[in-house]
Amino acid sequence: MVERRRTMPGVNCFECQLRYRNEWSVLTDEEVGLLGRARKCRTYRAGEPIFLIGEPSHGIYCIALGTVAIRKIDAAGNPVLLHLAYPGDTLGYRGLLLGENRCSSAEALGPSKVCFIDKSTVQALLAKNPALGLQFVRRVDSDLNDAHAKLVQNATLSNRTKFVHLLLVLMNRHGCTATDGSHVMELPLSRRDLASMIGARHETLSRIIGRLEEDGVARFSGRTVFVTRPSSLLHEIKPPLLD
Amino acid sequence: MVERRRTMPGVNCFECQLRYRNEWSVLTDEEVGLLGRARKCRTYRAGEPIFLIGEPSHGIYCIALGTVAIRKIDAAGNPVLLHLAYPGDTLGYRGLLLGENRCSSAEALGPSKVCFIDKSTVQALLAKNPALGLQFVRRVDSDLNDAHAKLVQNATLSNRTKFVHLLLVLMNRHGCTATDGSHVMELPLSRRDLASMIGARHETLSRIIGRLEEDGVARFSGRTVFVTRPSSLLHEIKPPLLD
DNA sequence: CAAAAAAATTGATGATCGTCAAATCGCCCA
DNA sequence: TGGGCGATTTGACGATCATCAATTTTTTTG
Numbered sequence: 001m002v003e004r005r006r007t008m009p010g011v012n013c014f015e016c017q018l019r020y021r022n023e024w025s026v027l028t029d030e031e032v033g034l035l036g037r038a039r040k041c042r043t044y045r046a047g048e049p050i051f052l053i054g055e056p057s058h059g060i061y062c063i064a065l066g067t068v069a070i071r072k073i074d075a076a077g078n079p080v081l082l083h084l085a086y087p088g089d090t091l092g093y094r095g096l097l098l099g100e101n102r103c104s105s106a107e108a109l110g111p112s113k114v115c116f117i118d119k120s121t122v123q124a125l126l127a128k129n130p131a132l133g134l135q136f137v138r139r140v141d142s143d144l145n146d147a148h149a150k151l152v153q154n155a156t157l158s159n160r161t162k163f164v165h166l167l168l169v170l171m172n173r174h175g176c177t178a179t180d181g182s183h184v185m186e187l188p189l190s191r192r193d194l195a196s197m198i199g200a201r202h203e204t205l206s207r208i209i210g211r212l213e214e215d216g217v218a219r220f221s222g223r224t225v226f227v228t229r230p231s232s233l234l235h236e237i238k239p240p241l242l243d
Numbered sequence: 244m245v246e247r248r249r250t251m252p253g254v255n256c257f258e259c260q261l262r263y264r265n266e267w268s269v270l271t272d273e274e275v276g277l278l279g280r281a282r283k284c285r286t287y288r289a290g291e292p293i294f295l296i297g298e299p300s301h302g303i304y305c306i307a308l309g310t311v312a313i314r315k316i317d318a319a320g321n322p323v324l325l326h327l328a329y330p331g332d333t334l335g336y337r338g339l340l341l342g343e344n345r346c347s348s349a350e351a352l353g354p355s356k357v358c359f360i361d362k363s364t365v366q367a368l369l370a371k372n373p374a375l376g377l378q379f380v381r382r383v384d385s386d387l388n389d390a391h392a393k394l395v396q397n398a399t400l401s402n403r404t405k406f407v408h409l410l411l412v413l414m415n416r417h418g419c420t421a422t423d424g425s426h427v428m429e430l431p432l433s434r435r436d437l438a439s440m441i442g443a444r445h446e447t448l449s450r451i452i453g454r455l456e457e458d459g460v461a462r463f464s465g466r467t468v469f470v471t472r473p474s475s476l477l478h479e480i481k482p483p484l485l486d
Numbered sequence: 487c488a489a490a491a492a493a494a495t496t497g498a499t500g501a502t503c504g505t506c507a508a509a510t511c512g513c514c515c516a
Numbered sequence: 517t518g519g520g521c522g523a524t525t526t527g528a529c530g531a532t533c534a535t536c537a538a539t540t541t542t543t544t545t546g
Contacts, residue, residue, distance in 0.1 A: 072391065074399045082391060094384055097377075103388065133376060134340075140383045141337055145346065147390035148315065148325060154397050155442030156317045158504095158532070191494060199398030201534060206495055222542085401502075401534095434524065444504060449525055465512085493542065503532075511524070516517100 012036060018064065018088035023135040031125055038121035044108035050091065053105045057095030059118045063087050066112025067188045071105050081193045083146070084109075086173065093136055096122060109188045154199060160208050162198040164236045167218070171227070183230055187223040255279060261307070261331035266378040274368055281364035287351035293334070296348045300338030302361045306330050309355025310431045314348050324436045326389070327352075329416065336379050339365060352431045397442060403451050405441040407479045410461070414470070426473050430466040 013036035019025060027035065041064065044050060050061060050068065063085055070083040070091070082104060085091055095102050096119055108114070126133050153162060175185035187194070195205035212218050217233060219226040227233060256262060256279035262270075270278065284307065287293060293304060293311065306328055313326040313334070325347060328334055338345050339362055351357070369376050396405060418428035430437070438448035455461050460476060462469040470476060 072395050074395045076399060078399070080395050080398050082394065094387070097380055098384055104391075130373070133380075137340055137376075137380055137383065140380065140387060141341055144337070144383055144387045144390060147387060147394060148346075150394055151325065151390060151397070152315050152317050152323050154394070155323050155439065156319060156321070160532090196398065202494075203496085203535085204533060207533090210495085403502090445524075446505080446526085447503060450503090453525085487546105489544105489546080491542100491544070493540100495538105495540070497536105497538085499535085501532105501534080503530105505528105505530085507527085509524105509526075511522105513522085514520090516519085 013039060016064070018062075022062070022088045023090055023093075023132065023139060024062075026131040026135055027125065027129060031129055034121065035117065035125065039115045039117050041113060041115045044112045044114060046108060046110045048108050050106040050108060050114055051102050053102055055102045057092060057100065057102055057119070059116055060093050060096050060122055061091040061106070062115045062117065063089050063091065064113040064115055066114070067109045068112065068114070069107045069109050069189070069193065071107065072103075078196065080196045080199075081189070083143075084173075084188070090139065093139065097136060159198055159200045159204060160211070161237060163194070163200075163205065163208050164212075164217075164233055166194065166197055167225070167227075168233060168237070171225075171230075171233075175225075175227075181230070183227040185225045185227075187225060189223075256282060259307070261305075265305070265331045266333055266336075266375065266382060267305075269374040269378055270368065270372060274372055277364065278360065278368065282358045282360050284356060284358045287355045287357060289351060289353045291351050293349040293351060293357055294345050296345055298345045300335060300343065300345055300362070302359055303336050303339050303365055304334040304349070305358045305360065306332050306334065307356040307358055309357070310352045311355065311357070312350045312352050312432070312436065314350065315346075321439065323439045323442075324432070326386075327416075327431070333382065336382065340379060402441055402443045402447060403454070404480060406437070406443075406448065406451050407455075407460075407476055409437070409440055410468070410470075411476060411480070414468075414473075418468075418470075424473070426470040428468045428470075430468060432466075 013019060013024075013032050014029075019027075019032070024032070024035065039062075044066070053071075053073065065087055068085040068089075068091065069081055070085060071079045071081050074080050085106070091106050091114075092102065094100070153165065157165070170187065170189075171183055171185050174188060175183045177183055189197075191205055191209075192202045195202040198205070200208075209220050213220060217227070217229075217236065219228075256267075256275050257272075262268060262275070267275070267278065282305075287309070296314075296316065308330055311328040311332075311334065312324055313328060314322045314324050317323050328349070334349050334357075335345065337343070396408065400408070413430065414426055414428050417431060418426045420426050432440075434448055434452075435445045438445040441448070443451075452463050456463060460470070460472075460479070462471075
């Protein structure tokens with residue numbers, strides 16, 4: 001029975017193995033107890049929003065299960081997928097720390113389980129344990145690093161190269177390796193979302209995928225991707241090795 | 244004499260008017276005294292580096308005078324200008340807070356005066372005044388907002404539109420308005436840097452500038468830019484006003 | 487299960503952009 | 517003041533990409 005509970009993230013903070021890998025790792029047992037009592041966990045269906053851009057921030061979210069898309073809207077009104085979040089990740093800490101409204105929306109890409117922690121609880125924990133604040137600083141800083149890296153990437157690379165980069169990142173999280181070294185992955189995203197992640201139109205992405213198949217780099221069937229020789233993917237993004 | 248010192252940022256933290264507009268605004272007089280005694284101020288010539296990417300972080304920098312370029316290097320080895328910093332801005336707080344090496348380089352674009360504050364002094368101040376930590380969180384958060392906004396911009400806009408956006412931002416900081424409503428600005432940047440800011444080649448930027456002149460939107464002479472009708476610039480970036 | 491809606495693909499076309507090369511301009515330094 | 521070197525501009529060309537439109541495929545929904 002105890003074993004069963006361990007396999008169910010979101011039902012109990014003490015049992016949740018994820019907390020050793022995120023912001024909450026610095027909390028004492030007493031503080032984890034406070035967190036566990038205040039936390040409200042609920043499930044989301046595929047496509048269901050967790051919060052929307054512009055809403056007031058009443059607390060933060062901690063993903064127990066599923067994949068979550070963080071989006072913004074561009075000047076023309078099109079959604080742009082900025083980031084994917086996974087179990088153990090904390091969402092919405094920014095508006096909370098600074099008292100701002102949500103600056104992006106979050107949507108469950110598949111069936112998910114997400115815990116909500118009330119603003120006042122977080123503030124109580126921050127007051128009890130100063131190390132928690134530093135954890136959040138680390139987190140914002142890490143996000144800033146990612147954003148800057150993407151900015152530099154987008155400045156130079158072609159859409160095809162950016163997509164190959166994206167595939168490798170997704171493969172890391174969603175792929176599995178067969179005995180012969182080939183990789184398979186179930187994409188958590190629509191083509192439109194994939195296209196918006198690399199700043200291209202979905203028609204363009206469709207053509208890029210077609211060309212990747214022609215070149216024998218990968219095979220796409222619906223949301224399933226087969227990569228027979230991962231080395232050919234890596235070879236694509238190899239810098240032109242100068243000086 | 245007292246008046247003279249007020250116009251010399253960098254010689255004394257108490258007299259420095261900039262500190263009311265940045266992170267240090269939360270410090271008490273005693274803490275400002277500590278800051279002032281620990282601070283080391285020096286001048287930089289145009290083009291001189293303040294710190295380089297990959298170096299260990301020994302402290303943070305506070306700009307007293309001048310314009311500073313924050314750069315990274317892309318996969319091909321080309322420098323990419325990420326951000327411009329101005330008097331009152333604090334540089335290098337990230338590596339300091341997290342104990343990492345510098346993740347970007349900083350270069351004085353013109354004659355500048357920059358104060359250096361030792362790591363241990365900053366940590367002493369952070370320990371004395373918890374509000375200072377929150378100020379740095381705000382700062383990282385603000386940078387992250389900027390980076391995300393740029394990511395969304397780059398995803399959709401043409402190079403010409405991105406450059407017009409950039410011109411408007413630069414005009415805000417470096418431009419001045421004549422009595423007839425026309426604007427003039429002295430660019431602090433080379434064409435190459437301008438091009439890297441919008442993720443384009445310098446040849447492409449050169450042609451964009453040529454086209455802007457043809458269209459009568461602006462006139463460029465060396466690093467001087469004349470905008471006779473600022474409304475025509477604003478008109479360019481107006482979204483296609485749908486729904 | 488069938489109709490309707492949304493997503494994805496494909497084709498054609500023009501605009502934008504990067505690349506290579508050459509010429510010109512401007513600035514720093516001897 | 518005159519080289520010399522880097523920055524900038526210009527030209528020619530091909531590659532990439534966005535756009536519009538039509539079609540096919542997949543998913544949703546009654």
